[in-house]
Amino acid sequence: MSFRVTQPGILSLLQDGGRYGHHRIGLTNGGPLDAEAFYYCNRLLGNPPGSTAIEISFGGTRLEAQVDSYICLTGADMPMHINGREVPGWQVVPVRAGDEIALEFARHGCRAYLGVADGFDIAPSFGSSATVMREHIGGLRGDKLHTGDTLPCRAVAERRCLSLPARWRPLYQQHVTLRVIPGYQQSRFSRLQQRRFFSHSYTVTDRCDRMGYRLEGPAISCEIDGILSEGICAGAIQIPPDGQPIVLLNDRQTIGGYPKIGSALSLDTAHLAQLAPGGTVHFAPITPHAAHNALHLAHSFRQRAPLQEQQP
């Protein structure tokens, strides 16, 4: 019982909540770039949080159901058809063995999550199914999906066809404000450089991937070129010698020696990862207190956003 990949699209990766506890041997965390959309995908399906789904970047993916079950697509606005009939996103829809599921390219945003009732059944590697291609770990063979791949899952006869009403869904726009906790080598950037960083707009370059988003805008200079290599958390904003910020994401290296000016909130990097090259970004400083409150409120909101039952 499974889904078969008939067309992988540009980049489709199996992801669960991420791989933690192995940074010490150099394994990064992986996991969904847009944790918000991923969370809703599993919540709508009635799955435990962190159940394995497919992260589809940009679209163009086709699957054939070889099982009767339920699926749900969240995240980027990627029109989905089942046997040629358009079906809505942010909603649980039934599929039957033999159905063809086709995703077009995204109209807004660029990462979507396609989940199945009870999640895909992928053997964990270091405790997680998250695919990190750079490490050749997780997913199937540590690689992205290819034509002919089989994605095992259970047959599920009954599931409520819940949807997240449109007004609760995130909006993926062309501009994102990243709230930043100043930290790391922040004190090695002069006041002028910090003001420049927080008051200008930066553009997403074509060097944006699961390791990090390289931005372009007014160059930020630092008093130091490098530091003794140290641990890098997700969202850390590295300023290499050319002064152009890189927001480090899920597949980043675990340690590095470039100075960092602070770290962006995960709530906002989720939306950054929905930007394609040309999208723009602003940075806004916040305190660790405010970040903590924002995380709790967002978590509470995601758990409680009302779901509606639809007729399948």
Add this chain to the structure above:
Amino acid sequence: MELHSVGENAMMLYLGEQASPEVSARVQAAATMVESALGDDLVDLVPSYASLLILYDALATDHLSVAHRVRTGLRTLGDLATREGRTVVLPVYYAPEAGADLEALAERAGLGIDQVIALHTGVEYRVYAIGFAPGFAYLGEVDERIAAPRLATPRQRVPWGAVAIADRQTAVYPATSPGGWNLIGRCPVRMFDPDANPSMPVSVGDRVRFEPVSRDRFFELGGELE
């Protein structure tokens, strides 16, 4: 010692300014302390040369509680017996056919190949950090006579097991990958094997010695040359 919030679920503990065996030992002791002080609130730890990145569950605890528990633990750190890492011996086949930069490095250093080997094997290294790629252990410090800057143009392909030097650090490439370090030999031991338990022969804080082996012994131990 300094402790700062660096992210929504991250605190950085600095235990020194420079890499040294003493600072590295403090990083190890602090890592052990943080594990017990935070228990299930701890998500991950990244020990490095002179720092420890602490990742915690921000929905279960907060930066104030983490800072309090870490500071309290640090007060007793001096009493903790420093965990003296194990010493791991890694065999290396040193030869131009196994280390493409061995001759150039020897020439630049004004040494014979045998002297380079003697200097590389004559030091007990410490695993200061693991990163860059799974299983890539940064070992220090290399005798300054054979320290060598990174290549101006990194290689597209460095084979797994390559033993290499960059500045005063040395490492064994865990997997075939691009790389810019100076290659001086090959080690037949896999530095990272996801199917093995443990998946790495060394941990941060361990000591490593290299032992020269013959070409035949290298192959017996499972080494490969292409």
